[in-house]
Every structure is written in C-alpha cells, then in structure tokens.
Amino acid sequence: MKKITDERLVLQNLNNIRIAYFIQTIGILGILGYDLATKGLDGMRENPLWFVFMITTVISVYLSMSITADHENNKNKPQRSLNISLIVLFLISTVIGFFVTRTDGFKIIDGVIMGGILFICGLIPIIYIYYLRKKRLDENNEE
Template identity: 50%
Template sequence: MKKIKDERLVLKNLKNIRTAYVIQTLGIIGILGYDVIQGGMDRMMANPLWSVFMITAIISSLLSMNVSVDEYPSQQSPKKGFLLSIIVVTFIAIAAGIAISLSSGITTGVLIGGVIFICGVPPFAYLFYLRKQRRDEEVDG
C-alpha cells in the first residue's frame, strides 16, 4: 500500500478517522450508559469498556494540548503559567483533602489530596514543556 501524498486526501482520511472515532465513542458511552441503568455505577466501572473510554479520553486530551499550544500563541512566560497552575492544583488538593478529612478521617483526606495533586501536575508539566519548546522554536526560527 502506497503512502498518501496528496494533502486533500490526507485531510479527507483524517476526517474519516475523526468520524469513526466519534461513532466509536458514542457507542462506548451508550454501552456504559446501559450498564449504569441496569446495575449502577459499580457495574459500569467493572466493565472493561470503562477503562478503554478513560484511557482514550486522557490520550485525546493530551494530544489536543499540543494543538491548543500551537493555535493560541501567548506572550506570557511558560514558567509563570506553570507556577500559577501548580498553585491552583495545590489549593484544590488541599481544599479537597481538608473537606474529606472532616468526613472520613485525616488519613483518607491526605491520601485523596495527594492523589489529586499527583494527578494534576503531569498535564501542566507537559503543557509547560510544549509551551517552552514552542517559545524556543520561535526564538531560534
């Protein structure tokens, strides 16, 4: 099979892939919705499609970050945005930890707050990397 070199055909192929992705995602959401109706959230989360859906959503979000960095140039320093993001994630993690500590105990609150912080930092670190890389390309180019 030959590689497609015509840009119009490449664009058409990408649109077809996007359409298939949307239909597949709607099918997965439909199946998971049926599981919620039949057996509740526990049954839905036990379904392997839940894992596929979550992994796909996370990867799609990470890939779209690169597009948003390229689309919206910013004069703001990438470091300033990263530090602001870390402060916001830290505040959210502390607030959630305190709220959960009041109802479920301090150990659970610290654990949940830590998980929120650890899960919140990598996307902002990746975004910082993309913005820094873009800024370096603009300076060099």
C-alpha cells in the same frame, strides 16, 4: 501501498477518522449507559469497555493539549504559567483534602491522601503543557 501526498485527501482521511472515533465513542457510551442502568455504577465500571473508554479519553486529551499549545499565540513565559497552575492546583488539592477530613467517617490521613492524589494527577498535565510551551518558545527563538 503509496503514501497519500494530496493535502485534500489527507484532510478527508483525518475527517473520516474523526467521524469513526465519534461514532465509536457514542457506541461505548451507549453500552456503558446500559450497564449503568441495569447493573449500577459498580457493574458499569467492571465492564472492560470502561477501561478502554478512560484510556482513549486520556490519550485524546493529551493529544489535544499538544495541538492547543502549538495554537496558542500568547507571549507569556511558560515559567509564569507553570507557577500559576501549580499554585491553583495546590489550593484546589488543599481545599478538597480539607473537606474530605470534615466528612463523617474520614480521618485527616484520608484528606491528605485524597489531596495528594489530586495534586499528583493534576501535576502530570501541568508539567506536560509546560514542556510543550517551553519547546514551542525555544523553537520560536531559534527562528
């Protein structure tokens, strides 16, 4: 099989993949919506399609982050953006952890655990986007 070198055909192929992904996502959401209506939230989350949908969504978001980082045209230093993102993430995690402790039936340890989980889950994409911005800045400085 020969590799496609015509840019128009490559673009058309990528558009076809995008359309197929969109239709597949609509189908998965339809099946999960049916499970939600008939079996409830727990029944929907027991469906293996839930796991496939979540993994696909996370991978799609990370791939979009790399394109977004390459498309940005701001001249801000990546370190400054990292610091601001970390401060905002810490504040959000702290506030949510505080509100969890104020909820009936939850203790301080529950708030710390929830805030910690949110902080770690937010830290991963923040560090990834920092890496992409730093790499792009280094590439631009070499040119």
